[in-house]
Amino acid sequence: MLNQGSIARRIALSHLVVILLTGLLMGAAFWILLHRHLEQAARDSLQQDALNVAGLVSGLSPEVVGRGGMMRGMFTYHMLGRVIQGEYLLVNRRGVVLESSIEQIPTGSVLAAGVVDKIVSPGIYDGRVTLGNERYVAAGRHLDEQANRGSTVLLLTRMAGLEEIHNELLILFLISLSLALLAALGMTVLLARHISRPLKLLQEKAHRVAERNFGWRVEVNSRDELGELGQAINAMDEKLADYDRAQKQFFQNASHELKSPLMSILGYSEGVRDGVFKGAEARHALDVVARETGRLKNMVDELVFLGRKGGPSQMYHFEETDLQEVLEQAVDSQQVLAAERSVVLNLDAPPEVMLRADGEKLVRVFINLVANAVRHAAKEVQIKAGIHPGAVHVTVQDDGIGFTSEDLQHLWERFYKGARGGSGLGLPIARAIVEEHGGTIQAGNVPGGGAAIEVVLPVKN
Template identity: 35%
Template sequence: MKLQSQLNLAFTALLLVILTVTGYVVYSLILGMLIDNERTELQQKGELLVQVLNQQDGSVDNMEEFSTFLQEQDLQLFLYDRSQDQVMLSTMPQQFVRNFSANNYFANEQEELWEAGNRKFVTSRILIYPERTGLELVLLTPMTDLHSVQQDFFQRMILVFIIGGIAAILLSYLLTNKLVTPLTKLKHQLKIIEKRKFNEIERVKATGEIKEVEQGLYDMATELERYMKSQQAFFQNASHELKTPLMTIQGYAEGIRDGVFDNDDREKGLEMMVTEVSRLKTIINEMILLAKLDSEQTTYQPEQINGAELIEQVLDRALPLVSDKGIELHHSADKHSIFYADQEKLLRALSNITFNAIRHARSQVAIKAGENMITIEDDGEGVPQELIPHIFHRFVKGKTGETGLGLAIARAIVEQSGGKITVQDSELGGAKFIITFHE
C-alpha cells in the first residue's frame, strides 16, 4: 500500500474514532440537558398554577373548584396529599397511579425519573402553600418527547459530522498529496543516482524535514559524483604513474637481453632500472598506505603530543633535504601547542608537507606550531589557483612533484586525527598549508 493511501486511511480511521466518541458524549449530554431543561419548565408551570389558584381563592380548601381548574389544564399532573399518602387528583389514567404508587414514587421525594411499564417520565414536585394543607402538585412529561428532540438533534449532528468528515478527508488527501509528492520525486531522483546519471539530477521543492532529506540527497549525489570522478582520475593517474617506470624497466631489460647496449650503456641501464624499481616501490607503498588510512581505523593510536617535540622530529627528517637544497628552515612552537593524534602518522603528514615545501621553496621555509594549529609555508611559486581545489587529491602534483600521493596521505592522516588541512597564498610569496585541530 502506498504511503499516501496509508496516511489517508490512518487519518480517516482516527477521524471516525474521534467523531464516534464525540457523538456519543454529545448524545449523552444532550439528553441530560433536555431533562434538566424540561424539569425547570415543569417547575415554572407548577409554580404558576399554584400562584393562580392562590390568587383566585386565597386557599385550596375548595377541592372541587381546585380539581376542576387542574382538569382544565392540558398537563399531565397529580395532586398528592402527603399527609394521607393519597392521590387526590390525576389527569392521567388510573393505571399510572397504580404503577407509580406500587413503586413508591409519590412518597420518595428523591426520585426524579418515574417509570411505568416501558415509559419514563420527567417529574417536578411543587409544594402548595400553606404547608398545613399537605398538598403537593406533581407535573410529568414523557421521555418520548425528549427522545424525539434528542433524535432530531442527533440526526442533524450526524449530518454535520458527515459533511465535516468528507471535507476533512478531502483536505487530508490534498495535504498528504502535497506531502507525498516531494517523496515521490525524491524516489525518482534516487533512481537517477542509482543509474549514475548525475547530470539529470533536479532539485525538489519541499519544506521542513523533507527539505532536509532533499538537501542531504543532493549533497550525497554531489559527493558521490565527485568520488567517482576522483576514483576514475585515480585509476587513470595510477595506471600512468605505474606504466611509466614499467615501460622504462622493460625497455632497458629488453635492450640488455638483446645485447643492444655496450658495457657502459648496460651499466647505465641497470642503474636506471634500479631507480625505476625503487620509484615503483615507493608509489605502491604509498598507495597501500592510503588504502589502509581510508579503511583501517584501528591503525590510528591517538596520544597527547607536544608541539615543540613534534616540530623537532620534522626538522630532523628534513635536515638532509634542507642541506642539499641550501635553504633556511625557520621554526617556532607555542608552549601551549599540544595535539591529540597518532604521533607517527602525524609526523608522516607533516614531513610530507615540509618536504613538498622544501622542493618548491627558493630560499626559506617556515614551520610554526600554535594552539590547535600548525602552519607550513615557503617562498616558492605557490599553488596555482586552478589547482587548489584538487591539490589534496591522489596523483595531483606540481611541476617538481614526485608521486602525487604525499599531500593526499597528509590529508587522510589529518582528517582521521580530527583535523582539517587547507592551502592558501603565503606572505612569503609561496604556499601556506594550515592544519587545524578541534579543541
C-alpha cells in the same frame, strides 16, 4: 487513489481511525448528555409550572377546586409555546383523581397506593412515575392545607416524548458528524498526498543516487524536517558527484602514472632478454629497470598510504618527538637534490620543541615539502619553525615563481602536478599525516616572489 502500503495510505488510515474514534466518543458523550439535559430541562420546567398552577388553584374557593375542566384552561395557558407538551392531574390526599388530561386516567379513578404515597406528601415532588403502562417525568405541588384542600397538582411529561426528541436530535447530530467525517476524510487524503509527495521525490532521488545518477536536485519547498532532509540529500548528491568524479580521475591518473614506469621496465627488460642491449648498455638498462622499479614501488606505497587515511590508529605510533631532529632529517635527505640544482637549504628551528607525534611520518611530511620546494626554487629554500601558544608553525619557503591560481585550487588533489611536479601524491600525503596529528597545512605565495607552505602542529610544552 492511495497505493496500498504507501505512507500516504497509512497517514490517511491513521487519521481516519483517530477521526472515527473521536466521532464515536463525541456521539456517546452527546447521547448521554442530551438525554440528561432533556430530562432535567423537563423537570425544571414542570416544577416551575407546578408552582405557578398551584398558586392559582390555591386562590380558588374549595367548591371550585375539582370542578371538571377547571384546570384545563390554566394548564393550556402555561403550555403555550412549549416544545415538550405535558399532562396534568389534580389528586386529593386519598389518591382520587379530581381532574385529568390523560385519557387512560379519567376523573374519579384512584391511583395506586405507591404512587399516592409519592405525590401527595407535603411540599414539592420531583421525579419519575409510572401510570398505567406509561412512564412520566413528573413535578407535584401540594396545595395550601389551610384552605382544607389537601390536594396535589401533578404535571407530567411522557418519557416517550422526551426520547423521541432525543432520538431526533441524535439523528441530526449523527448526520452532521457523518458529513464532518467525510469532509475530514477528504482533507486527510489531500494532506496525506501533500505530505507524501516530497517523500516520493526523496525516494526517487535516493534511487537515482543508488544508480550513480547524480546532478538531479530534489525540490522540497517546505521549512520543516522534510525541507531540511531535501537539502541534506541535495548536498549529499553534490558531494557524491564530486567524489565520483574524483574517483574516476584518480583511476585515470593512477593508471597513467603506473603505466610510465611499467613501460620503461618492460621495454628495457625485453631488450636485455633479446640481446638488444649488451655490455655497458645492458648494465644501463638494468639501472633504468631498478630505478623505475623503485619509483613504481614508492608510488604504490604512497597510494596504499593514502588509501589507509582515517584507518586503524595502529598505523601511527605516537611518542615524544623532537621537532628539530625531524626537520634536520628531512633537510639532510634532500641535500643531494639541492646540490644538483644549486639550491641552498637554510634551517632555523628552536631546540627542545617536543611533539606528541609519529616521528617517521612527520619526517616524510617535511621531506615531501622540502623536495617540492627544491624543485621550484631559484637559489634558496628556507625551513623556519616558530613557537606560538599551544602550537608550532613550520614554514617551508622557496624563492621561485610561486603557485599559480590553478595550483592553489588543486594543490591537495591526488596526482595533480604543476610545473616540474613529481608524482602528484607528495602534498596529499603530507596533508593526510598533518591532519592525523591534529594539525593544519596551508599553501600560499610570498610577497616579492616564491611559494610557502605552513604546517601548524600542537606542541606538548
